[in-house]
Amino acid sequence: MLQLQVLRQDPKAVKEKLAIKHFADTGLVDEIIALDDERKRLQLESDTTQSKINAASKEIGQLMAKGEKDAAEAKKQEVAALKTALQPIADKLAATEKTQNEKLVLLPNLPSSKVPAGKTPADNIMVKESGTKPTLPAGSVPHWDLIKKYDIVDFETGAKITGSGFPLYKGKGAKLQRALIQYFLDYNTAAGYTEYLPPFMVNEATAYGTGQLPDKEGQMYHMQADNFYMIPTSEVPVTNIYRDEIVKEDSLPIKMTAYSPCFRREAGSFGKDVRGLNRVHQFEKVEIVQLVHPEKSYDVLDEMVSHVEKLLNTLELPFRILRLCGGDMSFASALTYDFEVYSAAQEKWLEVSSVSNFETFQTNRMKIRFKDANGKSQLVHSLNGSSLALPRIVACLLENNQTADGIKLPAVLHSYFGAGSISLPSLNYELY
RNA sequence: GGAGAGAUGGCAGAGCGGUCUAAUGCGGCGGUCUUGAAAACCGUUGACCCAAAAGGUCCGGGGGUUCGAAUCCCUCUCUCUCCGCCA
Structure with missing residues (x-):
């Protein structure tokens, strides 16, 4: 499996090398990079939401310890709403990662500079x-x-x-x-x-x-x-x-x-x-x-x-x-x-x-x-x-x-x- | 095949619902001391995502309960002990 960073660094060079291996579907390279952009966006969104959930959960614990039950209940509602919002993001993130990986695995290794370009x-x-x-x-x-x-x-x-x-x-x-x-x-x-x-x-x-x-x-x-x-x-x-x-x-x-x-x-x-x-x-x-x-x-x-x-x-x-x-x-x-x-x-x-x-x-x-x-x-x-x-x-x-x-x-x-x-x-x- | 126990950082091993940002020991790395080393003492010490900070994920794998899981439940895999069978 090729390293993602290699594709990101120089997609043009990657495609040229794939051609030496007679790998036809060079559009795959761009697809994978696009999926990676999407993945990063979703990851950030997911992390931010998760961070809010973690902070709120901690507060609930502190409120409970102080006996402030009503305030704790209100926080619980808040967390429930965040979790509902997180679910579709998490699903989409997992799906994107899966698709990206499935596509990345399809790319053959890049030939070294010593490899002759022939076919047979x-x-x-x-x-x-x-x-x-x-x-x-x-x-x-x-x-x-x-x-x-x-x-x-x-x-x-x-x-x-x-x-x-x-x-x-x-x-x-x-x-x-x-x-x-x-x-x-x-x-x-x-x-x-x-x-x-x-x-x-x-x-x-x-x-x-x-x-x-x-x-x-x-x-x-x-x-x-x-x-x-x-x-x-x-x-x-x-x-x-x-x-x-x-x-x-x-x-x-x-x-x-x-x-x-x-x-x-x-x-x-x-x-x-x-x-x-x-x-x-x-x-x-x-x-x-x-x-x-x-x-x-x-x-x-x-x-x-x-x-x-x-x-x-x-x-x-x-x-x-x-x-x-x-x-x-x-x-x-x-x-x-x-x-x-x-x-x-x-x-x-x-x-x-x-x-x-x-x-x-x-x-x-x-x-x-x-x-x-x-x-x-x-x-x-x-x-x-x-x-x-x-x-x-x-x-x-x-x-x-x-x-x-x-x-x-x-x-x-x-x-x-x-x-x-x-x-x-x-x-x-x-x-x- | 039957019965039971277990899987936590490089290793050993504690933790059994909120301060776990995982105790402690060993090992590793850096330092003090030393001509040098050992010992002693002090400090430090995992991986992954993100350009990085912030943040997030990871306590065998997967799923669930919960506001919150290393900790509770289900399931799979593996390891150990005993019994059975057997090269």
Whole structure:
């Protein structure tokens, strides 16, 4: 949620920035400012009346103590009249605040000056490309064939248990998940991030805090009986740890990391991109989140990008980094870098991480603040990124490293996985 | 699931219809003393709305009673104790 004062200060600049995000309804900005003027007027009127009521009530108490019953009665009449007058003002004030807030929540975050103006993924700027695309041996196949050959992910049984898009990892496939999660968490904690294991369901207030509600309600699984939502990413519970808190300035930056499964309905996606592990309803991810001083957030964004970059390097996969254009960025982000790894058998790039600075867009909703040197409360900036989302990493590891007699794993995973490669299953293994 | 108790400022904790502009303690900040620190003493110390003063709002959330609610009533959420069930 944007800060009102930003709209009031320079509505013209706000509209120009919204245009970069391809947000059409710029009239909303003026509407919100007009509502704010109205709100202030009503607030003043309400406060003045309330002040009179308070003063009169106090007098009644004093008159009663002195035994002047008639005078007290007269005052009571006076208060009753004031209260009658106050009621419509209070109702109107509440309605105005509600409408204003509903409209304010519709505005996306403003893009930083580094965001290119384009509209589609083709307009994203490639910042870096790293590693070389492997030349696969003859007979190489995409990961959806490899997982069957090696018997490590079973989509059919996952569909039987739950539904399509819920993979069932098996044997070495399950162990590879565990190894990757463990490795990613170790990598993050070594860089000073505190590890959390959060609840995987959240309440409404939490989902609202990070912006999943009201915007993306249809993308989350909803537990109707208890009104909980399955988390689409651990960013949601983790960022909310500090909701409604005022932290000490010297406790910044707050660096947090968490593993969680992520649940996404992916309503509306279908077609080729959903094949295999490319797009699923439940997947594993390790996330990094930082709450930082406003002046440092763009340095921290660079630091987080470099953190993920080094992690990807150790996995020995070719990848590229993109700076997203206004049209491709998320609603809440001010600047986003996407990481894509190259899937050699599919011959395409797959997104495995998205690192964003949200500035005060999330913390304004969650009221995460710190006290500055002058004793003033200021909103902190929030950032997050994946390090990393597993399924597409696994897809690329399988495809890019396939050989005639097994799948070679990068050296960094050997100790976590307990072997240097995934070998073909023995026959009796299939007969479990 | 059953029975009971509770939710107050950063923390602990009093207040149970009008002087609550919330006692007191701890912690924090500033000062005196000190070479410096500790101790002691003195002062200070919440958030939000409003350009600011004045004023208003906030004692878990929401609603109600009353001229007046931290205090009484209803309701929701959460915490604790005991019983039951259980990984």
